Amino acid sequence: MNSTTQSLLVELTETKLSKLPDLVEQLETQGGEELLPVFRAWLAGDLHYQTSDATLVVEVEVNGAETYQDPFSGDIVAGITSKDVKKIKVNNKLRGMLRGVIARIQLTSSNATVREGAVRELLTELDDETVATLESLYPNEANADVKAMMSTALALHTAQQKDNAVSVRLGAIDQLGDSLENDVRNVLVKLQNDGNADIAKAASKALVSINQQVERYALVDQLFFGLSLGSVLLLASIGLAITFGVMGVINMAHGEMIMLGAYTTYVVQLIMPNYIDYSIWVAIPAAFLVSGLMGVLIERLVICRLHGRPLETLLATFGISLILQQLVRTIFSPLNRQVSTPSWMSGSWEINPVLSLTLNRLYILAFSLLVFLALVLILKKSSLGLNVRAVSQNRSMAKAMGVKTEWVDAMTFGLGSGIAGIAGVALSQLTNVGPNLGQAYIIDSFMVVVFGGVGNLLGTLVAAFTLGIANKFLEPTTGAVLAAILVLVFIILFIQKRPKGLFPQKGRAAE
Known part of the structure; x- marks a missing residue:
């Protein structure tokens, strides 16, 4: 871990809640995938720091007792109690940012399943920065499933942008008619009330197609x-x-x-x-x-x-x-x-977002x-x-x-x-x-x-x-x-x- 990232983590323990969004952006830029454990623990509300030296720790439960572990190595930190640590605050705005940060970092993972899951997580957080990231990664994506999910995310963003030409939005909505993602259906329901009659009609048609597949x-x-x-x-x-x-x-x-x-x-x-x-x-x-x-x-x-x-x-x-x-x-x-x-009998085989077999x-x-x-x-x-x-x-x-x-x-x-x-x-x-x-x-x-x-x-x-x-x-x-x-x-x-x-x-x- 470089010195800049380390200083940012120390700053994390001192910054007020209102200033944390700016710090999250800096951490994403500097730390990248290395800081995923920190972002995940922060999102879950389990990220703390020791008041003595500002070292970050994650609260975990072991055999019914509260303990603390190092976020990077996963080793238990002995000798500290709840009196020795202080929680790093998180609110809804930060949670939304952290979900986006985690997903964006995972987009560059070597594991195709992780990348696909990351794109799926981003469907509800499609801001201009995220879309720009997807557009830059899309041409070079080798996995067909991940590429299809990226295409769905980009079409979802295009369909919601009222500044786009109607024909462009209609093309995006038509593409979404083949998707079974819950976030896609939620957006299409909203587009049924769009001010443009053609957009509303296309959204209704896409929903009918999706509902038939779901049935x-x-x-x-x-x-x-x-x-x-x-x-x-x-x-x-x-x-x-x-x-x-x-x-x-x-x-x-x-x-x-x-x-x-x-x-x-x-x-x-x-x-x-x-x-x-x-x-x-x-x-x-x-x-x-x-x-x-x-x-x-x-x-x-x-x-x-x-x-x-x-x-x-x-x-x-x-x-x-x-x-x-x-x-x-x-x-x-x-x-x-x-x-x-x-363990080999646990879980389910997910065929698509609406069908999984235990x-x-x-x-x-x-x-x-x-x-x-x-x-x-x-x-x-x-x-x-x-x-x-x-x-x-x-x-x-x-x-x-x-x-x-x-x-x-x-x-x-x-x-x-x-x-x-x-x-x-x-x-x-x-x-x-x-x-x-x-x-x-x-x-x-x-x-x-x-x-x-x-x-x-x-x-x-x-x-x-x-x-x-x-x-x-x-x-x-x-x-x-x-x-x-x-x-x-x-x-x-x-x-x-x-x-x-x-x-x-x-x-x-x-x-």
């Missing part, structure tokens, strides 16, 4: 959330589809298998507090084993003694679900537990399809899958051919429960983990299985995404509760016409 992207956003809900329903119901289809068991404890998977994820994170980014890869097989083994235990101790008595299995599994819920309450307490999301839902969607494909391969290519299909089509004939139906039942129930545990891992990334987590999905899971066709995996896939998308498209107009009711009524009416679902089982034993 289309809103539909895409709804579709994404529908697919996201469908992926969760798929994971929650796919295990139920094979146990219900093979064994004919109405397993009311299936939701608790999901819950066990979610709590397994929570426990794994407690064991690996410093490896949250990797803990989910441990949690997936662990949840499969915990829920799968619990499923085998339930089948061997209870379900195997109730074959051919569906109502009794319903009551028995309902009782098991209550026992498992109370067991979890006893071990973990009734309070919800929060599972941390790995990464955790995107990963869960892809994960659910991978689990579905893996299960299909197991059932189609493995000996277990062959036995499962044989038992589901004709249990008596399979037993007569030497298939160990008891073993198949146990493995099928364990496999279905294990997949439910994996669903719990996915749900832990979307909601809090609690004893009643599975109860929120058990009814929907049965609806998916019945709607798709009992024991049919393709039907489960289609039904899960159909119901998920239907729910999300109905919710904006009817509300979440009424949307769920309408979907339930639809399924009831559908089953009246097609009792075996979308994809009924085929063969002589299908009846």
